[in-house]
Amino acid sequence: MLQACLNGARTRAECAHLPVTPQELAAAAREAVAAGAQDLHVHPKNRDAEDTLEPAVVAAVLTAIRSAVPGIPVGVTTGAWAAPYAEMRAAHVRAWTVLPDHASVNWHEDGAAEVAAALLERGVGIEAGIYSGTAALQRFRTWPQAHQVLRVLAEITDTSPQAAVRAAVGLLDELRPVTTSPILLHGEDEAAWPVLRLAVSRRLDIRIGLEDVLQLPDGTPTQTNADLVQAAQQIIHQASETL
Template sequence: MRLDDPVVITCSISGSLADRNQCPAIPYTPAEYAAEARRIVDAGGVHIHIHARKPDGTPSYEVEDFQAISDAIRAEVGDAAIMNFSTGAMGVSFEKRVEYLRAVRPEVAALNMGSMNYAKYSARRKQFVFSAVFANPFDEIIGFLDVMNELGIKPEHECFDVGHVGSLAPLIDMGVLKTPLHVDFVMGVTGGIPPTARNLAAMADNLPEGDHHWGVIGISRIQWTMVAAALSLGGSIRVGLEDNFYLPDGTVARSNGDLIEKAHQMVIDAGRRPATVQEARAALHLPEVPLASAAAR
C-alpha cells in the first residue's frame, strides 16, 4: 500500500463482550444495528464488521440473528457499506460459525490467524481480570478458507502478532489462500503484540510479497495513536464500539458515528483521502455490487 491509496474506514459496530452498562450506545436489536449503520455511513464509514446479538444483547451465533441484522442494515444503507461478519469465538464450534456464512453470505468474513493467550490486565489490581487461550488452529483456518473460497467471501486476516502474519505465506503456497490479501493488524490485546508504531511497521513489513491491503485495529484508547500510525504508514483504519468507547479527548462516544466522524477527520488531517465504498470494494478486490444485491436485481 502507498500513501496516495484511499483509506478504507471500517467500523466494528458492536462486538460481543461489552454491554450497555459499559456503553449505552451499543446496538442490540436489528433496528438499532441499522440506525448505527446509517450513522456510520453518513460519517464516512464504508466497511462494517458485525458480531450478532439477540435483541436482549446476548451474543449470538445463530443464522436468524445474523440474517435479521444483515437485512436491517441493507434496508437502511443499501450497498453503501461492505458487510463483514466475525467468525471468531471461544467455545463455539467451527460448524456453527460456518453455518451463518453459508446462509447469509457476507462480502467479507474475519479470520483469526493464530492461537494466543488473550487477556485483560489490571495494573491497579496487579492481576489479570480476564485470561483465556484463544484457539485458532491451522486446521480450522484452512477449513474457513475452503468455505470462503467456495462461497466467494473475501477473508479479512486478523493478525494479533508477527507470527500470525508469518502464517499467511504457507497458506498461499498451499493454494488455499488467494492473493492479494486483506489483512488487519490487531494492536493492544494483552497476549498479542504491544501497540506501538514501530511494531505496526514491523507487522506490515512482514506481509508476504505482493500488493496487499492492510489496516490497523487498535484496542481501547490506544486506538487513536494506532490510527495515526497507520495513516502515516499508508494503511487503512478501523474504529468502533467493539474496540473502544472513547474519543481522543476522553469523552464517551454517543454512537459509532462519533468515532467514524473523528477517524474521517484524522484521515483528512493526515493528508490522506477517505475511500468511497466503490474504492473500498476495489481495494479489497470485491465485486462492485454485493452478490446478494446482484441476485435480487
C-alpha cells in the first residue's frame, strides 16, 4: 500500500506550495491518487495554517477530499502539537461530525492510550505511530488493545540516511514479536528515500509526500505530492523487475 502524506506539520515557510486549505488538500489528493496513491494522510489546519483537531475543520477537510477522490481511505493526525492535552484530543475525536477512515496516534506522547480509546469508540482505524529512539514501542506493547490497530507506523526519526536505515532495521526487528498488524515504514527529509527503498525491499506498506520530504530521489526540489508519489511508484516498479 502506498500512502500519500499531503502536508504534515510543515508550514508555507518550508514549502511555498504546501496544501493547507480543504480545497488545496482536495486538489493535492486528486493529483496524488492519479499518480498512484492508494491511501491518504492529512493534517487539517485552521485559518492560521496551524494543525488542529477541531471538528468543523476536520469535517471540511474530509468532505472536500472525499468529494475529490471517492473511495480512497483518508486519515488524519492526532499529534500533541495539534492539541496539547490528551483529554482535549480525545474530546475532539468524540466530537467529530465527519469521521476519518483512520487516524495516527503517536505512542511516545503522553495519553496515547486515551486518544486511541476514543478512536476505537468511534470506529476509526488506528495507525499506531512508533517513533524510533523513543519509549513508544514499550508503551504500545503493554496496551491491551494493541492487536486492534489498523496498522503500525514505523517512523524513523534519524535523518542521516545510513543511520536511518540502521534504525529502521532495528525497529523492524523489535516490532516483529510485538505485532501481526501491517507495518508502514517511512523516514523523513534526507532519509526518506533510503528508508522507502528498504520498505519496498521488505514488501512493507510505504508512504511519501510533502510531510516527509521536499526533494525527489535525485535531490531535485519538488512542488507537488504527485511528483513524489510518481517517484515512489518508479522505485516500486524497479524493485519488482529485480524479483
